[in-house]
Amino acid sequence: MTTVRCIISLIVAAPIILSAIFASAESSAPQPNPFLTQRTASRFLKVISDKMIAEQNAGVVEFIGNVKATQQDSTLVADSVRIFLKASESKQDNLSNIKKMVATGNVEYTAGDRKAMADKAVYTIADEVLVLTGKAPKLLTGNSWISGKKITLFRLDGRVMVESDRTKRVQAVFDAQDQKRP
Structure with a gap:
């Protein structure tokens, strides 16, 4: 996989993955996931950072400094976002090559009225687990x-x-008004 293809795959995957995590983890009741249905509707992602480093041999792409990734109504802001890739024999550019994502420093993820804040967020693809840590990690929905x-x-x-x-x-x-929201 070329470095450019690898980077494009990673850029597209980050907010989609985080959107899916927060959308399904907020409620145990089965609901349609608007983030997954929007995935095909808009594949455009805007990433802004002060610097980007791609280490093809190590399988790591890092966005550093004032990182902001935006797609549809989802935004991820952090000081740094590192994306780790699996070693792959395949030349295909698919999202299954992503192993883990780590966002550090003033991490804030927003999707609609849902928000998560932490000093560090680690998401592993294989088990679909997100871990938020730091001084005061917090999940918010409405109030x-x-x-x-x-x-x-x-x-x-x-x-x-x-x-x-x-x-x-x-x-x-818990605000009772938040339970009445769609």
């Missing part, structure tokens, strides 16, 4: 929110686990 020391979203089964430690307990605020 409702939950925070802890570590937030793990298990996309495959729609679970969210929020952990605490001695200094940071799990906190949650």
Whole structure:
């Protein structure tokens, strides 16, 4: 896979993957996922950063400095986003070559009225798990929110686990009006 093809595949995949994670992890009730249906409607993604480094031999592409990736109504902002690729014999440019994505520093993801904030976000493709860590990782929907020391979203089964430690307990605020939203 050429470096340019690799980078294009990664740029297209990042917000799509994060959109799917947050959309399915927010609710355990089966719902159509608007992010997945929009995936084919708009494949255009705008990524802005101060620098990009592609290390083809290491299978890593990194966007550094004031990173902002936007697609449809989804935005990922971070100081740095690293995308790790699987070693592949195939010359195809498909999204299955992505192994893991790591966003660090002032991570903020927004999709509609849903938002996630953390110092670090790690998403592994194989098990579809997103881990948010740092001083105060937080998930927000409308006026409702939950925070802890570590937030793990298990996309495959729609679970969210929020952990605490001695200094940071799990906190949650639920607004009844948020339950009435579509």
